[in-house]
Amino acid sequence: MAFDTATATAWIIRCADEVRAAEARLTALDAAIGDGDHGANLARGLAAAVSSLTDKAPDTPGGVLVAAGRGLVAKTGGASGPLYGSGLRKAGKALGDETDADAAQLGEALHAMQTGIQELGGAAEGDKTMIDALAPAVAAFREAAPDGLAQAARAAAEAAEAGVAATVPLQARKGRASYLGERSIGHEDPGAASTAIILRALAEVTA
Amino acid sequence: MSVGIVLVSHSPALAGATAEMAGSLAGSDVTIAPAGGTDDGEFGTSIELIRAAIATADSGDGVCVLMDMGSSVLTAKTLLGELEDEDDAPRVQLADAPFTEGAVAAAVLAATGQDLDAVTRAAQDAWTMRKL
Numbered sequence: 090m091a092f093d094t095a096t097a098t099a100w101i102i103r104c105a106d107e108v109r110a111a112e113a114r115l116t117a118l119d120a121a122i123g124d125g126d127h128g129a130n131l132a133r134g135l136a137a138a139v140s141s142l143t144d145k146a147p148d149t150p151g152g153v154l155v156a157a158g159r160g161l162v163a164k165t166g167g168a169s170g171p172l173y174g175s176g177l178r179k180a181g182k183a184l185g186d187e188t189d190a191d192a193a194q195l196g197e198a199l200h201a202m203q204t205g206i207q208e209l210g211g212a213a214e215g216d217k218t219m220i221d222a223l224a225p226a227v228a229a230f231r232e233a234a235p236d237g238l239a240q241a242a243r244a245a246a247e248a249a250e251a252g253v254a255a256t257v258p259l260q261a262r263k264g265r266a267s268y269l270g271e272r273s274i275g276h277e278d279p280g281a282a283s284t285a286i287i288l289r290a291l292a293e294v295t296a
Numbered sequence: 297m298s299v300g301i302v303l304v305s306h307s308p309a310l311a312g313a314t315a316e317m318a319g320s321l322a323g324s325d326v327t328i329a330p331a332g333g334t335d336d337g338e339f340g341t342s343i344e345l346i347r348a349a350i351a352t353a354d355s356g357d358g359v360c361v362l363m364d365m366g367s368s369v370l371t372a373k374t375l376l377g378e379l380e381d382e383d384d385a386p387r388v389q390l391a392d393a394p395f396t397e398g399a400v401a402a403a404v405l406a407a408t409g410q411d412l413d414a415v416t417r418a419a420q421d422a423w424t425m426r427k428l
Contacts, residue, residue, distance in 0.1 A: 166338065167341070168370050171374040
């Protein structure tokens with residue numbers, strides 16, 4: 090299968106559904122080391138992303154990601170909005186006018202998303218952020234891309250989930266949690282957790 | 297005409313009060329526009345409120361934007377990227393500055409008619425002003 094307009098749209102809708110279902114868990118994670126709004130913020134932002142797809146009905150997968158990114162930036166209200174929103178827009182722009190992206194093309198787009206998020210937020214791997222889930226996921230996706238979209242997306246979701254677990258012993262070096270110093274150790278990073286949800290959603294819609 | 301100033305905070309009250317204080321210390325010739333909270337008045341950040349505040353603050357000489365932290369910084373950086381892609385966008389600089397002290401320094405300099413580079417530099421130099 091290809092990553093086409095319908096698949097891209099299904100991914101964003103699945104992200105919105107899954108984040109809404111996990112809203113309480115994300116908020117609880119964020120309440121431990123952040124300001125306790127990650128679940129609600131991201132659910133609101135993704136709802137806006139879905140609305141912008143309904144309004145604009147983009148006709149390429151890149152257009153879907155750009156429009157969804159714009160909705161996230163406009164309505165999320167927390168740091169995850171500009172980070173995920175800018176990242177999705179970078180991914181969408183990387184896909185260009187392609188109507189049926191293959192796994193290699195989507196891998197490059199996800200890499201553009203990761204680069205965009207890192208440029209905006211300045212986080213590196215090991216800082217206890219969404220990058221600790223996204224970077225291994227993007228690497229796994231690109232490595233598995235020759236096996237096709239479904240395999241690549243499943244590998245990415247698994248790598249993201251492993252990345253989330255690996256944030257538990259880390260000390261936060263970005264965001265509000267970094268003020269906690271060593272007290273941020275022992276908690277799962279909520280941004281990494283939501284990234285894993287987003288990549289699991291991709292695996293589900295491409296399975 | 298002078299450089300305008302935009303203050304981006306998670307808190308509508310903090311952005312508004314800081315604008316009021318910086319304005320009272322700088323005099324009335326400077327437009328200081330607060331962009332606090334989300335577009336429904338909650339704690340957080342709104343790219344559209346920042347965009348509107350920049351439009352309010354711009355008199356043609358450019359706008360210096362100060363952010364409190366976190367999503368304020370990320371959202372302002374995102375907006376700057378969007379404005380770079382737009383025609384006829386106002387000239388905007390983000391100041392890497394302490395929020396209150398930077399706002400006062402920027403407002404005082406803007407009131408003297410200094411240009412955008414000088415106003416942003418004044419805000420950033422506020423890091424070096426020790427209190428004790």
